[in-house]
Amino acid sequence: MEKPDTLKRILDAAEQLFAREGYHGTSFRKVAEAAGISVSLTQYHFPTKDALYEAVFARRILVINHDRLAKLDKVEAEARQLKRPVDLEGALQAFVEPTVLLARDKKSGGAQYAQLIAQLTNDPNEYARAVSRKYTDPIARQTMRVLREAVPEMDSTALPWCYLFAVGAMISAISATGRVKLLSDGECDPDDVQRIVGLLVPFLSGGFERVAEITARGSKTPKAAKPRSTKEVSGGKTL
Amino acid sequence: MEKPDTLKRILDAAEQLFAREGYHGTSFRKVAEAAGISVSLTQYHFPTKDALYEAVFARRILVINHDRLAKLDKVEAEARQLKRPVDLEGALQAFVEPTVLLARDKKSGGAQYAQLIAQLTNDPNEYARAVSRKYTDPIARQTMRVLREAVPEMDSTALPWCYLFAVGAMISAISATGRVKLLSDGECDPDDVQRIVGLLVPFLSGGFERVAEITARGSKTPKAAKPRSTKEVSGGKTL
């Protein structure tokens, strides 16, 4: 008599733990306890931790990817219809909006999932890289394809960099570190979705356009690497 | 007879492990083994894992912060002397360059340290937040102060957001996930420091200027939150 929601309970518990404590900080014991079942039942459904991790990630990514692709397609179709280049802000909004909305969805666990993505993004480990390659690289490529139609002048080797800048900026915006509130002395509301999208999209479009300008083939001033003090190697930075 | 470099050996080993495996993935055992000493000696020098984590972070951050502050001061002084507003690209370069250079310094362990910062940036846990607050928030505030002089028109509640966008973009650029190479089919070189700075600085300055335009007090078109489909709540995104 299968309890119909055992899998869901496991995935919900694991999602929360992976998001908060990371891969290594999450154990079958903690997952089982949070799900209210035994350890071995958890392992019965997901034999290894990697399997559990992937299952947690895969559960939502399909929906998300579908949503993002639909929005990207719409932007692209509009451009085709109007016989104009893809609208940059539209493409960036299609890229950014599904994630930001998810990140502020406290009810259905979307916020947990978004934090898991935030952790995954800069995780160099193989369990994270494998999941990233499998589930997110295809959409990344499609996004870049559409973005290229929005900024056709941009050098093709600049686009992947700009895409990663955009990913990082978005992740930073949604990551649950409480930093915006702290650094703004309480003035900025980390849950104001409208505000985040309203700032992030223009920020990114300004960035893409600027890079497109300076890397355009046959651009007037290829001042791409305007050296200010690039040779003063000495240290690093913070954040 | 104190082996004069025991502390250094511990910190080097811990730095590498924390960077690659994160906080929970790093144990005294692994650190001790990598450093070639016993577990208890490691614990003699750093009684708790938190103490070790903070020590690893603190070791380099002082140098880094000093470097960044010096560059920021220089940019600010130039502006004062010329009686002009702070140069935006100059300020952003002062912000970005120390970290990017550090991240590509394979010899002295700087790359490991940069990866640790990348992991720390989106880590919601208290051990990470405490370190971030203590060592990086002061410089963040100083950086924002200088940036505000570069874009005085920008709404003051937009600046912290833009600062975090910039942090995220930079972190994404240096994080050792191998993604640029993958997504560019080998065309982009993740170790090309000149290229990274040469793209990142214009990208960020374009972003800051765009946001400054649309949030300027009394701006002609406060189209800040141009709604494209912001109400179509439904899903999330990837990265």
Add this chain to the structure above:
DNA sequence: GTCTATATTTAGATAGAC
């Protein structure tokens, strides 16, 4: 400062009863 030894807890994984 540095080690061995040991205590205690928790980890992932299996075997087998129901």
Add this chain to the structure above:
DNA sequence: GTCTATCTAAATATAGAC
């Protein structure tokens, strides 16, 4: 499907010898 019981390895931590 679900549990209890148990194994082995690894974790943090402490005590005490040199």
